[in-house]
Amino acid sequence: MSLRDVIGHRRLTALISRAIDRESLPPTLLFAGPPGVGKWRVARATAQALNCLEPVRDPNGLPFDACGRCRACDRTARHVHVDVIALEPDDRASIKIDVVRDALRDTGFRPFEGKRRAILIRDADTLETAAQNSLLKNLEEPPPGTVFILTTAVPGVLLPTVRSRCMRLRFGRLTAAEVAEALVRDHGQAEGEARAAAPLADGSIGQALALSDLDIGSLRDLAMRLLQQTSGRADIPARLQSASNVVAGLSKKEERADLAAVLRLTASMLRDIEVLNSGADQRVLANPAISGDLSALARSFAGDRARTAFGAVDRALTALERNAGTKVVAEWLAVQL
Numbered sequence: 001m002s003l004r005d006v007i008g009h010r011r012l013t014a015l016i017s018r019a020i021d022r023e024s025l026p027p028t029l030l031f032a033g034p035p036g037v038g039k040w041r042v043a044r045a046t047a048q049a050l051n052c053l054e055p056v057r058d059p060n061g062l063p064f065d066a067c068g069r070c071r072a073c074d075r076t077a078r079h080v081h082v083d084v085i086a087l088e089p090d091d092r093a094s095i096k097i098d099v100v101r102d103a104l105r106d107t108g109f110r111p112f113e114g115k116r117r118a119i120l121i122r123d124a125d126t127l128e129t130a131a132q133n134s135l136l137k138n139l140e141e142p143p144p145g146t147v148f149i150l151t152t153a154v155p156g157v158l159l160p161t162v163r164s165r166c167m168r169l170r171f172g173r174l175t176a177a178e179v180a181e182a183l184v185r186d187h188g189q190a191e192g193e194a195r196a197a198a199p200l201a202d203g204s205i206g207q208a209l210a211l212s213d214l215d216i217g218s219l220r221d222l223a224m225r226l227l228q229q230t231s232g233r234a235d236i237p238a239r240l241q242s243a244s245n246v247v248a249g250l251s252k253k254e255e256r257a258d259l260a261a262v263l264r265l266t267a268s269m270l271r272d273i274e275v276l277n278s279g280a281d282q283r284v285l286a287n288p289a290i291s292g293d294l295s296a297l298a299r300s301f302a303g304d305r306a307r308t309a310f311g312a313v314d315r316a317l318t319a320l321e322r323n324a325g326t327k328v329v330a331e332w333l334a335v336q337l
């Protein structure tokens, strides 16, 4: 994987590429951001660029990137480059001190076959405390030719001493279009399936993959009926009834996850309704398959109503994440819409 093939995160990949080109890449980096957005891919792409034997210099794009074809790129891609060391959590979701010691053993020597030794640590928050402590000296005075890249979704869990020794790059969420692109390109999903799942994924490819078991079609129907039943001048009892209908449609086993999905779908439909009301190009719709139903709702959600409703859905999602009950959240939302 080269930096130019990373989906999303354009600003960060450009920053890294420029820094490698100017030989000013900080030797200790912390990639922080939500899970499943591609931090680890960027870490691997950075290691590949650092070691590529025939780097690509694109005056109109990234000033420095891996070629993807040379011997070093091939070895990095196959995870057998001796100077690209990747530490990942074991099956107990932990990275032990012995593993870190092994990785650090050779840092006193020059890189063996590559130009830079890259030590990549995935989910660095899973490093045992002793393992973090054993890293400190290396992070403080990185051995010549060595770059450390730690990735984490929860930087606050790392020891402050580790955090403060790393330059932090903040990764944001991907757009729904970027998630869909990744699902099709990297995970073999069909275009339609990927576009349906993407708005639910909260900007995370990892979350989109976890969703693939959900029956998105029936959850989308629940979201659509909620909007239809609350779009007119429905009175409170009717609104509470529509909330009950939503809750009754959720799977008992995954009630919370399903409701979160229904809320995200509702939000993406409201965004589409805003698009329709603004007269913008319909090709940007997140839910083109149901554009007819959305158009029918557009007039009811004219003016500020779609945006107000969108805010209510957002608050409902936050409440759900903070463990509010599914029935309470659905009822509150049905009254607010």
Ligand SMILES: [Zn+2]
Pocket (backbone or CB within 6 Å): 051, 052, 053, 054, 055, 066, 067, 068, 069, 070, 071, 072, 073, 074
């Ligand atoms: Zn190469």
